[in-house]
Amino acid sequence: MKILTGNDLKSGAVIWWTGVGWSLDVNDSADVADGGAAIIAREEGVQNVFAAYVVDGVKDETGVRPGHIKERIRALGPTVRLDLTLKPSDPQAVNWVI
Amino acid sequence: MYKYDEYDQQMVDTRVAEFRDQVRRRISGELTEDQFKPLRLQNGLYLQLHAYMLRVAVPYGTLNSVQMRLLGDIADKYDRGYGHFTTRQNIQYNWIKLDETPDILAELATVEMHAIQTSGNCIRNISSDQFAGAAADEVIDPRPYAEMLRQWSSFHPEFLVLPRKFKICVIASEKDRAAMRLHDIGIKMIRNDAGEIGAQFYAGGGMGRTPMIAPMIRDFVPLDQLITFAEACLRVYNRYGRRDNKYKARIKILVHELGRDEYVRQVEEEFAHLLTQPIEPPMAELERIMAHFANPAFETGAADDLDLSDPDFRLWVERNTTAHKQAGYIIATISLKPVGGIPGDATADQIRLMADLGRDYSFDELRVTHSQNIVLPHVKKADLYTVWKALDEAGIGTANIDTVGDIIACPGLDYCSLANARSIPLAQKISQRFGSAEKQAEIGELKLKISGCINACGHHHAGHIGILGVDKKGVENYQLSFGGSEGADTSLAKITGPGFDEDGVVDAVEKATQVYLANKQGEERFLDTYRRIGMDPFKEAIYG
Amino acid sequence: MVEVQFRFRDDEAVNDAAVTVDAFVAEDFAQTNATAVRIEPGDDARALLPQLDRLALIEVNFPAWTDGRGYSSARLLREAGYTGEMRAVGDVVIDMLGHLQRCGFDAFAPDKALNPDDAKNAFARWDNVYQATVVDGRQAIWAKRHPA
Numbered sequence: 001m002k003i004l005t006g007n008d009l010k011s012g013a014v015i016w017w018t019g020v021g022w023s024l025d026v027n028d029s030a031d032v033a034d035g036g037a038a039i040i041a042r043e044e045g046v047q048n049v050f051a052a053y054v055v056d057g058v059k060d061e062t063g064v065r066p067g068h069i070k071e072r073i074r075a076l077g078p079t080v081r082l083d084l085t086l087k088p089s090d091p092q093a094v095n096w097v098i
Numbered sequence: 099m100y101k102y103d104e105y106d107q108q109m110v111d112t113r114v115a116e117f118r119d120q121v122r123r124r125i126s127g128e129l130t131e132d133q134f135k136p137l138r139l140q141n142g143l144y145l146q147l148h149a150y151m152l153r154v155a156v157p158y159g160t161l162n163s164v165q166m167r168l169l170g171d172i173a174d175k176y177d178r179g180y181g182h183f184t185t186r187q188n189i190q191y192n193w194i195k196l197d198e199t200p201d202i203l204a205e206l207a208t209v210e211m212h213a214i215q216t217s218g219n220c221i222r223n224i225s226s227d228q229f230a231g232a233a234a235d236e237v238i239d240p241r242p243y244a245e246m247l248r249q250w251s252s253f254h255p256e257f258l259v260l261p262r263k264f265k266i267c268v269i270a271s272e273k274d275r276a277a278m279r280l281h282d283i284g285i286k287m288i289r290n291d292a293g294e295i296g297a298q299f300y301a302g303g304g305m306g307r308t309p310m311i312a313p314m315i316r317d318f319v320p321l322d323q324l325i326t327f328a329e330a331c332l333r334v335y336n337r338y339g340r341r342d343n344k345y346k347a348r349i350k351i352l353v354h355e356l357g358r359d360e361y362v363r364q365v366e367e368e369f370a371h372l373l374t375q376p377i378e379p380p381m382a383e384l385e386r387i388m389a390h391f392a393n394p395a396f397e398t399g400a401a402d403d404l405d406l407s408d409p410d411f412r413l414w415v416e417r418n419t420t421a422h423k424q425a426g427y428i429i430a431t432i433s434l435k436p437v438g439g440i441p442g443d444a445t446a447d448q449i450r451l452m453a454d455l456g457r458d459y460s461f462d463e464l465r466v467t468h469s470q471n472i473v474l475p476h477v478k479k480a481d482l483y484t485v486w487k488a489l490d491e492a493g494i495g496t497a498n499i500d501t502v503g504d505i506i507a508c509p510g511l512d513y514c515s516l517a518n519a520r521s522i523p524l525a526q527k528i529s530q531r532f533g534s535a536e537k538q539a540e541i542g543e544l545k546l547k548i549s550g551c552i553n554a555c556g557h558h559h560a561g562h563i564g565i566l567g568v569d570k571k572g573v574e575n576y577q578l579s580f581g582g583s584e585g586a587d588t589s590l591a592k593i594t595g596p597g598f599d600e601d602g603v604v605d606a607v608e609k610a611t612q613v614y615l616a617n618k619q620g621e622e623r624f625l626d627t628y629r630r631i632g633m634d635p636f637k638e639a640i641y642g
Numbered sequence: 643m644v645e646v647q648f649r650f651r652d653d654e655a656v657n658d659a660a661v662t663v664d665a666f667v668a669e670d671f672a673q674t675n676a677t678a679v680r681i682e683p684g685d686d687a688r689a690l691l692p693q694l695d696r697l698a699l700i701e702v703n704f705p706a707w708t709d710g711r712g713y714s715s716a717r718l719l720r721e722a723g724y725t726g727e728m729r730a731v732g733d734v735v736i737d738m739l740g741h742l743q744r745c746g747f748d749a750f751a752p753d754k755a756l757n758p759d760d761a762k763n764a765f766a767r768w769d770n771v772y773q774a775t776v777v778d779g780r781q782a783i784w785a786k787r788h789p790a
Contacts, residue, residue, distance in 0.1 A: 007145060007149075009124075009125065009196065010125065010195060010196050010197045011149065011195050011196070012145060012148075012149035012150035012194065012195065012196060013148075013149060014147075014148055014149075044131075047125075047127055050131045051131060051145055067572075068572055069511070069569075069572060069573075069574070070147070070511060070517075073147060073511055073512060073520075074147050074148065077148060078147075078148070078192075078512040078513055078522075079512055079520065079523065080440055080512050080520075080522045080523055080526070081440075081512075084178055084193075103787070105770050105783045105786070105787070106783075108769065108770060109768075109770065109772065109783075112767060112768060112769070115767075116737075116767055119760075119763065120737065123760070128757070128760075133735065136708055137737055219708070219710075249772045249783070249784075250772060250773055252772050253741070253768070253771070253772065254772070254773055255713065255740075255741035255742070255744035255745050255771075255773070255775060256710075256713045256714055256717055256745055256775065257710070257713075258710065258713075258738070258741055259707070259708050259709065259710030259713070259738075260710060333714050333718075336710060336711060336713070336714045337686070337711060337714055341683070341709055341711075371718075371721070375721055375774075375776050376774060376776060377773065377774045377775070377776060379782070379784035379785075380784070380788050382788045383784040383787060383788060386787065386788075
């Protein structure tokens with residue numbers, strides 16, 4: 001699947017396109033297929049997001065996993081400070097990244 | 099140390115107002131991200147993997163306790179309770195919000211700090227010897243010259259949009275502790291045969307994807323022509339530096355492509371012209387600045403001996419202290435490299451503790467080193483045990499400066515949007531593998547440096563052992579190299595061969611240290627043995 | 643023709659058609675009798691020095707404001723004594739107006755007109771400056787600290 005990500009203008013937080021809005025959780029990502037460019041143009045135009053781009057991802061029963069390690073680290077947080085990630089109490093979270 | 103006058107204060111206050119206005123225009127949509135990006139970068143604000151990152155300047159690595167304390171408070175108030183000290187003697191915060199940035203800058207301005215030109219294609223924060231003003235071996239304190247250059251380079255209207263970033267370093271001792279020749283311009287303050295102080299200029303050094311050691315371009319620039327000469331160097335670079343390819347835009351490429359002699363000819367021509375322009379501050383200005391860097395009120399006759407009966411303290415003294423120019427005093431380096439820790443990171447509490455120790459025991463001064471550690475430059479020997487005790491209780495009493503545990507590592511793929519591989523987990527694994535004091539003592543001085551991409555922020559080219567993280571079809575891979583150095587004997591590390599995965603490179607480093615120990619003669623360091631016996635025995639052990 | 647949005651000169655507006663640097667210097671400056679020239683980022687402005695007196699208008703083009711070669715071009719021509727109009731054209735942005743002025747520009751013709759209030763703020767932003775560029779006629783902070 002193709003998923004769409006960028007950053008929130010004021011907070012800088014990594015956000016993912018859900019089909020109707022933006023979420024901090026990569027698992028909420030919608031498949032944008034080849035519609036990414038149009039969504040980016042619209043959403044950047046109204047300052048809902050910036051530095052947005054489309055990446056590959058795979059969806060299974062556990063959620064959405066971006067194809068590249070860099071996007072997985074963006075989705076989770078720094079692997080060396082799990083306390084600051086979106087899964088602070090999951091010691092296995094790093095394995096999802098690698 | 100330097101103290102702002104009303105002009106300096108007005109400059110940083112004006113910058114805060116300017117940036118506040120730029121942020122307002124960005125949030126209102128008046129500025130697009132493409133338009134805003136170069137502006138925010140000139141103010142040290144990046145977009146990294148997880149959020150905005152703000153890099154705060156620590157001019158020539160020197161700061162007082164009030165400044166250091168505020169750095170800790172900012173970490174608590176605007177970030178997530180910690181900061182990261184960088185290889186350019188600055189500090190950066192990883193979780194910054196755009197709309198809060200003007201307020202952070204306003205707070206910094208209250209203690210004479212800022213984020214001016216800590217990024218972007220302009221003259222960056224001037225770096226210097228972390229032991230300046232304290233080292234027993236210096237010709238003169240290099241910081242007044244660095245401060246002159248700081249003021250000259252701040253908002254210099256001709257040089258705000260250079261081909262690429264521009265890093266200047268000023269040192270003043272034979273032993274180079276600041277990697278001077280790996281800067282765009284390196285300046286070494288020297289005394290000539292007539293006894294006069296002047297500046298020796300080097301140009302075109304750098305790391306990154308094309309590492310180069312800067313050649314000397316002038317052996318002596320008189321003090322009353324220092325700014326004019328620097329201006330000539332920059333103008334020639336601005337005129338000819340490549341703009342068609344950002345990877346070839348640094349001055350090192352220009353000096354390399356023109357040749358050192360042709361670059362020198364052009365600089366001298368421009369210099370001769372600029373000498374006709376009244377652009378050089380008077381010597382009275384240099385003297386004004388120098389007065390700020392007068393020696394602190396050292397106690398004469400302070401006891402020069404140390405009680406080393408506590409073995410842990412003894413080890414720390416051996417590893418982490420350096421001779422001071424004043425009898426009875428010592429330079430103490432605080433390691434921000436605890437075993438298994440994140441190189442260069444310090445919590446807000448640790449930052450404030452270091453601030454207090456600087457205030458109480460080091461004449462209100464602290465330094466940031468390019469190795470991502472903190473220095474208390476003027477500690478009375480009689481106070482040293484008290485200082486170490488306090489550090490040790492706070493988890494920053496590690497005795498490992500310049501050993502294999504004192505790893506330089508860039509933030510890598512855990513934080514950085516340019517990185518190809520993670521640096522920090524590798525640094526953690528290596529520091530754990532070599533964590534015992536016995537092992538570190540046996541191996542001695544070994545500078546290990548890790549970069550998570552070819553931009554080389556982790557200085558891997560200059561590591562006795564250097565490691566470069568690369569992306570091999572979506573998997574982290576690490577290239578190993580040996581023989582780099584950033585000292586007076588600057589050399590660039592050579593790659594060993596095919597790369598490794600994370601565990602593989604830790605094993606390879608261990609094998610390399612075994613080869614060293616088996617071949618070491620006398621007092622040789624790892625680097626010396628490598629230089630004597632060459633790459634082959636290491637290769638054989640690692641790949642054999 | 644892009645309009646000059648800001649001009650800090652008392653003399654009559656100059657609207658001579660600008661030729662390229664190559665055309666101006668061709669045939670030992672004899673090919674054209676133009677009194678206006680347009681400098682592109684890759685041009686060496688020093689080529690104009692022998693016939694600087696002939697010029698009433700120098701346009702310095704900024705195809706992208708992030709290419710700063712035009713700053714050096716303008717300043718060195720001023721250093722050589724050029725007193726005619728020095729006009730910044732192209733991608734001229736608010737935040738660089740004051741710095742352009744300090745390098746000797748006295749006219750500004752942005753591709754896209756700038757917000758006049760923001761521009762006014764930008765020109766007035768810096769009460770003091772750390773360097774003497776000389777060509778802006780401003781006294782550097784160090785000179786104020788040590789009055790002669």
